[in-house]
Amino acid sequence: MIHPIERTMVADLREHTDRTVTVAGWVHTLRLQSTMQFVLVRDHSGIVQVTHRKADDELTALLDGLTSESAVRITGRVVANPVVKLGGLELIPESVEVLNRATAPLPIDEHSGPEPRLDWRFLDLRRRPAAQLLFAVQTTFEAGMREYAYGAGCTELHTPKLMGTASESGAEVFELGYFGGKAYLAQSPQFYKQMAIAGGIDRVFEIGPVFRAEPSFTSRHATEFTGVDVELAWTTDVEEVQRFEEEMIAHALGRVAERHGAAIREEFGVEVTVPSLPFPRITMAEAHQVLREKLGWDPEGTKVDLDPEGERALSAHMREQTGHEFVFVTHYPAEIRPFYHARPAGRPDLTLSFDLLWKGLEVTTGAQREHRYEVLVEQAAEKGMRTEPLTDYLNCFRYGCPPHGGFGMGLGRMLMVLLGLGSLRDAVFLFRGPNRLTP
Structure with a gap:
């Protein structure tokens, strides 16, 4: 033996x-x-x-x-x-x-640039203690979010990533052949989360891959990333969704601080702090006013989304005013939000939606959903969308779908901010972007 x-x-x-x-x-x-x-x-x-x-x-x-x-x-x-x-x-x-026995010389060393390090990612990870710590932190952060979600009554689902129609309006999608027809890689589990709510599952939680065919070459974008998605049934207001998210994040960061705080301080020079609750809130209109009047931010138009410069400036302002690293930006204009976002009574120009900024970077997007079939059809038409490709989705709202809301979070972006990394490429195992499909 x-x-x-x-x-x-x-x-x-x-x-x-x-x-x-x-x-x-x-x-x-x-x-x-x-x-x-x-x-x-x-x-x-x-x-x-x-x-x-x-x-x-x-x-x-x-x-x-x-x-x-x-x-x-x-x-x-x-x-x-x-x-x-x-x-x-x-x-x-x-x-x-x-x-x-390793072949000599090695293809990368401590002086190698980012692209060679990505080419030889397995060696890069093996040789750097900080990279090893990254995935230990990711594991603890995910476990902390799951722990909170399970304790809050969430059911974890695994939704399809192959779809017969695009999952979000207006966004670029990856199209692929599918037995003589066409299929699309899911841009989010949004429709399926809502289908689960219509199916009687009160609270839904998923951590899984998300695909975006956007030709973006910034430090914060990827064509494939890991999304953290939550959907909550019977919500009466978007505030319930925001409260769930801030409590989940604080709980997960508490777990990270307990287990890895000292190591993160040593390897990354970052102090992990557990945020106080609630996070500050500011409406989009108020954010525009602050940015224009106090900070000199001047993009074209009054209903545009915040650009990276605006996000950073607003976060710095809110931190100065409140001492908080997080801020919810709420009530986005309807014209820049999806058709399925609910709108406040008497304000069809606004949505009950939000983005969460952490240290100047958008890390999540969420909203109260519109659950009434007739209103959904009307809002889709308003955006020039054909309802035929949305038949399966819209059918969920014809037979008693309850009010609900939820959010989607980018896991890599959370880790990027948490550890003070300069690029999303360093916050994931194997990066995928417009110019990278290897290794």
């Missing part, structure tokens, strides 16, 4: 001082001197120095033949040595197994 080799993580080596252990990881750096061999070995928990005095033996030859990033398994004795900067410990090797 073959017994598996017990592996000890580098972070746990101090518990094994003066004992023989086996570590497995990658060669981080090599210093091969005339009499001594120093090899730094890295696993996901840390780095240990392997120290060996040269001799005319197989072990010396094995260490001499190593290359940076080779995968190795090393068995040796853990020895305390205060001279060693890496935790005051070193590993005196007894045996070395080269599991996969």
Whole structure:
């Protein structure tokens, strides 16, 4: 019977001082001197120095033949040595197994630019502790949101990503062949979330892929990203949706601060703060007034959406006024919002909708939905939309669909702001954009 080799993580080596252990990881750096061999070995928990005095033996030859990033398994004795900067410990090797020798030289190094790093993303992730931390934070943040959503009575769904018609009006879509016909990649799970509400599922939650065929080359856009979507039934006002979202975000950030706050501070220089509730609110009309009169923002038109400059300026103003990093911008003009957004009584020019800005970046969009069939048809016609392609969607509202509202969040954007990253490319595992479909 073959017994598996017990592996000890580098972070746990101090518990094994003066004992023989086996570590497995990658060669981080090599210093091969005339009499001594120093090899730094890295696993996901840390780095240990392997120290060996040269001799005319197989072990010396094995260490001499190593290359940076080779995968190795090393068995040796853990020895305390205060001279060693890496935790005051070193590993005196007894045996070395080269599991996969890395080709030299490596295709990227610490001086490589963003595109080469994306080309060799697996090496980039492996070599940078900050990248490893990113995904640990992502896992905790998602778990925190799920924890809150489950506690609030949400049912998690997985909606189709292949659709027979575009899921949002006016946005670019990816079209593909489908058994002699056409299909589209879902721009959001919006219609399916609402279908679930009509199906009697009171609260819906999903984390899944979203596709946008927008030729955008900014630091905050991607053609495929992970969306966090929530839909709540029986809401009487959009304020209930905003309250759900701010509580969910605060809960998830609390989990991140508890588990990773110190590591984020060390690796990214960012202090994770749990926001106070409620988040500040400002209407779109008020935001325009503040931006024009106090901050000199002057885009064309009075009903345009906020541009990145406007978002940053408004967030800075609100932080100065309230001390808060988050702000809900509410009541967007109907002409720049989808047909299914509900409108306040007596104000057909406005919508019961919102965007959430965090440190100057839009991270979510939400609204109270219009749940009345006749009004939906009228609002679709107002935007010049044909109702025939929307038949399946509109049918959900003909047979007693309750009032409801919800929001969609970009997970990558949340992580980008949370960790102070300069680009969405650094906040995802494998980036997809207009010029990138690899690796």
